[in-house]
Each structure stands twice: as C-alpha cells, then as structure tokens.
Amino acid sequence: MSALADLLSSGIVRTVLIGAAMLGAISGMLGAFAVLRRQSLLGDALSHAALPGVCLGFIIAGTRDLGSILVGAFITGALAALIMMLIVRRTTLKTDAALGIVLSVFFAVGVVLLSWVQDQGGAASAGLASFLFGQAAAILRSDLWIMGGVGLVALALVLALWKEFKLVSFDADFARAQGFPVTLLEATLTVMVALSIVVGLQLVGVVLMVALLIAPAAAARQWATTLGPMVALSAAIGAASGASGALVSATTRGLATGPVVVLIATAAVVISLLIAPQRGLLWQALAARRARARISDGRVLTTLQGLAAAHHDASYPAERGMLETALGARAPTARIAALERRGLIHPVTHPPETTPHWELTEAGHAEAASLSGKPAPAQDGGTQ
Amino acid sequence: MRDDSLHEPGQALHIEDITVSYGANPALWDIDLDIPPGVMCAIVGPNGAGKSTLIKTALGLVRPVAGHVRFLGRPVAQMRGKIGYVPQRHSVDWDFPTTVRDVVEMGLYQQLGWFRRPGAQAHARALEALAEVGMQDYAGRQISQLSGGQQQRVFIARALVQDAPILILDEPLAGVDAATEAVIIALLQRLRDAGRTIIVVHHDLTTVQSYFDWLVMLNVRIIAQGPMAEVYTPKNLRAAYGRQLAMIATPREESTL
Numbered sequence: 001m002s003a004l005a006d007l008l009s010s011g012i013v014r015t016v017l018i019g020a021a022m023l024g025a026i027s028g029m030l031g032a033f034a035v036l037r038r039q040s041l042l043g044d045a046l047s048h049a050a051l052p053g054v055c056l057g058f059i060i061a062g063t064r065d066l067g068s069i070l071v072g073a074f075i076t077g078a079l080a081a082l083i084m085m086l087i088v089r090r091t092t093l094k095t096d097a098a099l100g101i102v103l104s105v106f107f108a109v110g111v112v113l114l115s116w117v118q119d120q121g122g123a124a125s126a127g128l129a130s131f132l133f134g135q136a137a138a139i140l141r142s143d144l145w146i147m148g149g150v151g152l153v154a155l156a157l158v159l160a161l162w163k164e165f166k167l168v169s170f171d172a173d174f175a176r177a178q179g180f181p182v183t184l185l186e187a188t189l190t191v192m193v194a195l196s197i198v199v200g201l202q203l204v205g206v207v208l209m210v211a212l213l214i215a216p217a218a219a220a221r222q223w224a225t226t227l228g229p230m231v232a233l234s235a236a237i238g239a240a241s242g243a244s245g246a247l248v249s250a251t252t253r254g255l256a257t258g259p260v261v262v263l264i265a266t267a268a269v270v271i272s273l274l275i276a277p278q279r280g281l282l283w284q285a286l287a288a289r290r291a292r293a294r295i296s297d298g299r300v301l302t303t304l305q306g307l308a309a310a311h312h313d314a315s316y317p318a319e320r321g322m323l324e325t326a327l328g329a330r331a332p333t334a335r336i337a338a339l340e341r342r343g344l345i346h347p348v349t350h351p352p353e354t355t356p357h358w359e360l361t362e363a364g365h366a367e368a369a370s371l372s373g374k375p376a377p378a379q380d381g382g383t384q
Numbered sequence: 385m386r387d388d389s390l391h392e393p394g395q396a397l398h399i400e401d402i403t404v405s406y407g408a409n410p411a412l413w414d415i416d417l418d419i420p421p422g423v424m425c426a427i428v429g430p431n432g433a434g435k436s437t438l439i440k441t442a443l444g445l446v447r448p449v450a451g452h453v454r455f456l457g458r459p460v461a462q463m464r465g466k467i468g469y470v471p472q473r474h475s476v477d478w479d480f481p482t483t484v485r486d487v488v489e490m491g492l493y494q495q496l497g498w499f500r501r502p503g504a505q506a507h508a509r510a511l512e513a514l515a516e517v518g519m520q521d522y523a524g525r526q527i528s529q530l531s532g533g534q535q536q537r538v539f540i541a542r543a544l545v546q547d548a549p550i551l552i553l554d555e556p557l558a559g560v561d562a563a564t565e566a567v568i569i570a571l572l573q574r575l576r577d578a579g580r581t582i583i584v585v586h587h588d589l590t591t592v593q594s595y596f597d598w599l600v601m602l603n604v605r606i607i608a609q610g611p612m613a614e615v616y617t618p619k620n621l622r623a624a625y626g627r628q629l630a631m632i633a634t635p636r637e638e639s640t641l
Contacts, residue, residue, distance in 0.1 A: 036480060160499055167490050171476045174542075177443045178494040179464030221481065225526050230481050 004247075013250045016136045016203075019144055020242030020261055023203055026151045026196045028216035028238025032231045033215040036169045041096070042081065042190065044210035045103040047197045049080030051110025051206045054131045055117055064127055066143060070198050077194045080106050110206070134205030134258030136246065154192050158231070165189060166227055167237060171204050204258035212238060215265035222276035241265035296335055301344060301368035303327045304360050315364065317350045317357035331338050339364075393457025396421040396550055397442060402451030404434070411437045413605050415451070419583060419598065421549075424541040424576040426586040426595070429602035430625050435585045436472070438602060439552050443469055455550060463550075464547035465494040465555055468543030473535050478527055484538050485510045485523040491545040513545035514538075518567055533564030540568065544575075551575065555586045569595050592616070 007013050034043055051074035057072025058064060087098040114132075117125045130138060158165065167175045168185045176182045193213065200209050216238035217230075224230035232306050245261030274282045303326045308316040324331055336358070339345045344364035350357045360368065392398040399417040403410055412434045419425050427435050440446040442453050444460045455463045468491070487509040489502045496502060502510075517537040522530070530538065536556055543551055551572070556567050572582050576597075586592055592599065592612075599615040600623040601607035603625045608620040 036477075038477075163490075163493050163496070163501060164498075166482070167493055170480050170482065170487070170490070171471065173440075173445055173471050173475060174469060174490065176445050177467070177469040177471075178496070179461065222623070224481055226483060227481050 007247070007250055009053070010250075011141075012137060012247070015139055015141055015144060016250065016257060017243055017246040018258060019134065019139050019147060020128055020203060021239045021248040022144070022147045022151055022242070023196070023200045024212060024216065024238030024240070024242030024265070026147070026154055026238075027200060027209075027212040027218070028152060029231055029235040030189070030196050031175050031213035031215075031217040031238070032191050032220060032227075032234040033158075033165060033169055034193055035221065036227075037189070039190070039193075040210070040214045041099050042084070043193055043197060043213040045080055045084060045106075046077040046098045047201070047206045047209035048103045048110070049106035050077045050198060050201055051131065052076045052106055052113055053110075054201065054206075055110060055113035055128065058117060058125065058128055059113075064125075066140075066146075066202070069131075070146070070201075073198045073201060074194060076106065076110075076199065078191070081190060081194065083379045130205070131201050132205050133256060134201070134203050134208070135382065136203050136249065136257030139202055142338075143199075143202065150195050150199050154196065157188065157192060161188070169227075188334070204261060205314055208258055208262045209264040211265060212241075214237075215262070215269050216241065219265070219268040219272040220278050222272035235266050238265065241268060293335060293338070296332075297339055297344075298368075298371045299327060299329075300335065300339060301360065301364055302372045303370040304345065304358065305365060305372070308360060308365075313357055315348075315359045317359045318347045319353065319355055319357050321355075323358070327332065390457030391452075391454050392418070393419075393454075395454070396423075396456060397583065398454040398457075398616055399438075399442060400452055401425060402438075402441060402453065403444055403450045404437055404448045410604060412441065412448070415606055416598060417606060417609060419581065419600070419609075421456070421581050422576065422579055424572060424582040424584070424596050424600035425598035426584050426592050427600045427602055428586050428589060428592055429607075433603045433624070435602055436554055439554060439583065439585060443467065443552065459509060466548050466550065468546050468548040468551040470539050470543045470551070470556055472554045473532065473539060473558070478530065478535055480527065482527055483523070484514065484519065484525050484527055484530070486498060487527055488513050488541045488545050491542040495546065498597070509545050510541070513541040516544055517541045517571060533560040536560050536564065536568070540571070549579075550581045551583065553582070555585050555587060558587060589621075 008017070031040075031043070034040055053074065053076030055067050055072075056076065057069035060072070061068035083100045084095075084098045087093055087101070088095055091098075093101075114128060117128060127135070127138065164175075167180065168177075168182055168189075172182050172186070175185075180276035186271060200212060204212055216234040219237050220230045220234035224233050229272050241264040242261050245264045246257055248264070249255040249257040249260045265381070272280070274280050277283055300323070303323060304316075304318055307318050307322065307326060308314050318326075320331065335341055336345070340347060340358075342363075343361055344367055345358045346361050346364075348357050348359050395418045397417065397419040399415050402412055402415040404412040409476055415438065417438075427438065429435050441448050442455075442460070444453075453460055455467060460467070485507065489506050491513070492502060492506050492509065496506070511520060511523055514523055515633075517540050519534065519537050519541060522534065522538075527535070527538065540553070540556065542551070553572075557569055560568070572584070573595075576582050584596070586596070593616055597612050598610070599612050600609045601615060601620055603624045607624040608615045608617075
C-alpha cells in the first residue's frame with residue numbers, strides 16, 4: 001500500500017490518473033448512446049479525422065498550444081462527419097463505405113501534414129507525433145479543467161435530455177413524428193462524442209480512441225437490462241479502465257498509458273461477453289447444457305417407466321444394457337448418478353446377475369408420468 | 385409563414401397534389417386524398433406502391449416535392465401528439481435495453497414537454513394502454529423477450545397512450561399470429577366506434593373487406609378511394625394490381641361480369 005501512496009504523491013501520476021479516469025467516464029457515458037445508435041464506427045472516423053486538425057492547429061498557432069490544437073481537431077472531425085452524412089444522403093454508398101472512405105482520406109491527409117510539419121523542424125513539432133498513440137505524461141493540470149468542463153457539460157446534457165436521447169436512440173422515426181427536433185438531438189449527441197474524442201486525443205491518441213467509446217458500452221450492455229444502469233455502468237467501466245491503466249503504466253516502465261487503458265477496457269468486454277448472466281456465452285452454454293441434461297434425464301425416466309409398464313411391475317429392475325437398448329443411446333454414468341441423487345431412481349441388485357440394475361422410485365414414476373403425459377402405473381411395489 | 389385558417393377541417397386527413405420522388409422515379413404521383421373522421425380506413429396496393437411513403441409523407445417524415453397535408457384542417461406541425469403513429473415493427477432494434485412500460489411511456493414524451501421525466505401518472509396511463517392490448521402482465525418485461533405479436537401490441541399501446549383522435553398504423557398485422565390479429569382488429573374497431581379515425585396500411589386483400597369500412601387503393605397514383613362497398617370492385621383491383629389480381633382476390637361482383 002505504501003508503494004501506492006508513494007505513487008500517488010507524485011503530481012504527474014495523480015494528474016494522469018484523474019485525467020484517464022475522467023476521460024473513461026465521459027467516453028463511456030457517451031459511447032453507450034453511440035453503440036445503441038449503431039454509430040460505434042462514427043467515433044473511429046471522427047478520431048482519425050482529428051489528426052489533420054491537430055496539425056493545422058499547430059501550423060496556425062505556430063506552437064504546440066493545446067487550445068488551438070483541440071479546436072483544429074474538433075473542426076476537421078466535424079467536417080468529416082458532415083462529409084460522411086452528405087455521402088450517405090446524396091450517393092448510393094452505404095454508411096460503412098462512407099465511413100471507410102472518410103476515415104482513410106482524413107487520416108492520410110493528417111499523416112502527410114504531420115510528416116511535413118516535422119520536416120519543417122522546430123523542437124515543438126516533435127511532440128505532435130504523440131497524438132497518434134497518445135502520451136499521457138504530456139498531460140497538464142490545466143488540461144484536467146478542460147476535461148472536467150467537457151465532462152460536466154456532457155453529464156448535464158444527458159441528464160436534462162435523458163428521455164429525448166432515449167427516444168431518439170430507440171426510434172428516431174417515431175420521435176420525428178411526435179415533433180421532436182431529431183436532427184438537432186442527434187447532432188448534439190454526435191458533437192458530444194466528438195468533444196470527448198478531442199479531449200482524449202492527448203491521452204489515448206487518434207488511432208485507439210474509438211476503443212474507449214465502444215468497449216465500456218459493449219461491456220455494460222451485457223450486464224444492464226435498462227438504459228439508465230447501462231449508461232452508468234458504461235461510465236464506471238470507462239473510469240475504472242482509465243484509472244487502472246494509468247496505475248499499471250505508472251508502475252511498469254515502458255508501458256504507454258493509452259494502449260494499456262484500451263487493453264483493460266477490452267478485457268472488461270471479453271469477461272462480460274463470457275460470464276454476464278443471460279447474455280454471456282458461458283452462461284448460455286451452461287443453460288444449453290442444463291436443458292440437454294434435463295431432456296436426457298427425462299428420456300431415461302420415461303424409458304424406465306415404459307419397461308416397468310411392459311413387465312407389469314412398477315419396481316421392475318432394468319439393467320444398463322436393457323435401458324440403453326430401449327433408449328437407443330448411451331446412458332451417461334454422470335446422469336444416472338444425478339438421477340440417483342435426486343431420488344428418482346434407485347440402484348438394486350438382481351441376483352444371480354451381478355451387474356447393476358435400477359428401478360424407478362415413486363418420485364421417479366411421478367416425474368416420468370408428468371413428462372410423458374401418461375398416468376403412473378398402479379403403485380404395487382415401488383421403492384418407498 | 386404560419387397558416388392559422390383551417391383548410392378542409394371536415395376531413396381527418398386531407399392530402400392535395402402530393403408528389404414524392406426518390407431520385408428520378410416518383411414514389412407518389414399527384415395524390416389527392418380525403419379520409420373522413422370516424423372511419424377505419426385501409427390503404428392497399430402492390431409492393432412498391434408507396435403505401436408507407438404516403439403515411440410517412442402525411443406525418444412529415446418524408447418531404448414531398450409538391451402538395452400539402454392537413455389533419456382536421458391543420459398542418460401536421462400543429463397536430464403533434466394528436467396523431468398516434470405505429471411504425472413498422474422492424475424499424476427498431478428490439479434488443480434495446482428497456483422495458484415494455486418504458487416503450488409505452490415514450491408515447492407521452494411529447495405531452496410531457498422538455499426536461500420533464502414521466503412520473504406516477506405516466507406510469508398509470510402506460511399500464512392502462514397496455515391493458516387495452518392485453519399486455520398488462522408484461523409491463524416490467526425486457527422488450528428483447530417479446531414475440532413478434534407482443535412487440536406489435538406494445539407499439540400499438542405506445543400510440544394509444546397519447547389518446548389521439550387519429551391513429552396511423554404501418555402494416556400492424558405483418559407477421560403476427562391469428563390470435564394477435566383478432567385482438568388488434570377488435571381493438572381498432574372499438575376505437576373507431578368511439579369516434580377515432582384509424583388509418584392502416586394493409587397487405588392482405590382477403591381480409592380487407594371484413595376488417596375495414598373505408599378503402600384507399602394506391603399504386604403510385606390513387607386508383608380509387610371511398611367507402612369499402614364502392615371501391616372494392618374488380619375493375620379497381622385490376623387497375624391497382626394488374627395481372628397479379630387473379631391469384632389474390634375475387635370480390636363477389638365478379639360473378640356479375
């Protein structure tokens with residue numbers, strides 16, 4: 001614990017930690033809406049399109065002034081979103097193709113500008129490349145205020161326009177028919193996503209930023225059944241990923257913060273996809289296994305009852321071979337044992353044969369009858 | 385420009401000179417349509433006839449290149465919240481994380497106004513609307529767990545909860561089982577008898593006569609419109625459906641030809 005305290009006493013570590021947690025919370029909250037509106041990849045295009053803006057902001061300001069860089073990033077991001085919208089509306093191209101084109105063209109322009117700026121020289125331009133993958137150490141205390149401001153605005157908007165955002169995300173046509181300004185609401189959500197990307201560029205970089213939007217939301221969707229808990233959980237997963245990523249990279253030399261944050265958020269997605277109740281893969285596999293076992297148990301019971309009825313002996317002892325022949329399948333030992341444990345069948349010996357035999361108990365008869373829909377045969381000797 | 389004077393207030397829905405085009409092809413051509421209040425009207429026509437486009441244009445979701453629309457004499461912008469709209473069931477993602485009651489309450493958002501959340505009164509009204517479609521026991525259910533017919537009934541409840549004088553439904557019977565179809569039609573007829581105007585995009589010509597009392601036949605242009613008995617004729621059906629007609633419907637008048 002004292003190591004942790006030492007770590008936190010360092011101003012830079014604290015700044016990175018708070019910044020990463022705030023960024024995770026903001027992008028987690030807004031990412032939940034983006035994912036539900038099937039606009040996950042819009043975030044990717046927006047963040048890649050921010051790169052030329054970063055360079056232009058630097059060229060115009062002449063220094064690595066964060067304000068002008070962020071404004072530039074926001075402007076080219078917005079331009080990319082606008083072009084994408086025009087392509088989808090005015091041409092026959094679908095959204096995915098439009099996204100791919102805009103993303104790669106803007107990113108290419110960004111990389112060209114970046115190499116040109118670096119070639120022109122100046123010590124200040126050297127740090128620009130860090131916007132590709134992020135550089136947490138470059139974050140300043142004053143940057144936290146910008147992040148906090150964006151976060152508060154996003155939170156206030158989401159709280160104030162909660163039902164409008166929910167309606168637009170679920171059924172935009174109905175919202176429009178009800179007279180809601182759907183285009184304005186959707187634009188507001190997109191602008192907020194763009195803002196969260198812009199404030200995250202320094203920390204995570206243009207290439208990986210989209211993961212911080214999608215991953216917390218995808219993980220939260222697995223656990224939550226309604227929108228409120230999903231958005232809250234998504235923000236919490238984002239914040240936790242950010243904070244723990246910052247701590248891991250601070251304690252281990254040579255690990256970049258941004259990618260570590262993204263890896264932790266992705267781990268949360270993998271775990272959620274596997275184990276979340278109802279929707280998780282393991283959970284579903286378990287449920288399918290239980291259903292299969294239930295069906296196979298039922299067939300064993302009804303087969304035993306059929307044999308008993310054929311012999312007019314409710315406690316007819318059936319040998320395994322007999323049972324399996326009638327069943328037309330192997331009776332797994334584990335399932336037989338489970339049926340014994342549930343008190344539905346009872347192992348008996350049937351001298352002079354030495355192999356194990358089973359008979360139905362009364363409970364077993366009742367269960368088999370309810371499964372087959374036939375009444376149980378007269379109880380003239382079932383095991384008590 | 386705000387038009388305060390009523391235009392054709394005697395009609396529940398009045399459409400005049402509406403043309404809609406997607407690219408070079410007109411989806412709707414020179415539509416003149418009047419649906420009086422208190423009828424249960426079916427809009428029928430072959431695939432691609434523009435049935436959905438017609439109601440989306442009426443609701444202001446699709447912008448026409450020409451013409452105007454009035455509901456009870458008013459433009460649609462002045463009728464927001466007074467028209468219940470049931471979109472096609474497949475137009476939304478039913479895996480959205482929300483509950484049945486929550487979806488029904490969405491029908492009240494317009495009346496609630498900005499910044500206000502649905503409260504106890506909205507909850508009660510949503511439950512009433514769900515009871516009308518026989519879904520009151522599902523209020524707390526996740527919408528992803530509903531069957532197709534249940535989804536459709538939830539959508540209808542969302543339109544009912546507004547207590548609107550005009551209901552517009554886009555293919556409400558598509559892909560629902562016979563029992564649900566009977567529930568929905570009985571409910572719509574009850575609402576019609578209570579004085580509401582019901583406008584339904586319908587695809588099944590074999591049931592259209594028994595379910596509805598007013599008919600609009602559409603195939604990009606209006607083929608015919610009016611009371612069921614006057615409009616449901618072999619001549620009109622042939623005009624709307626062309627040669628496919630022989631396979632789909634034989635109205636009684638056929639024998640007189």
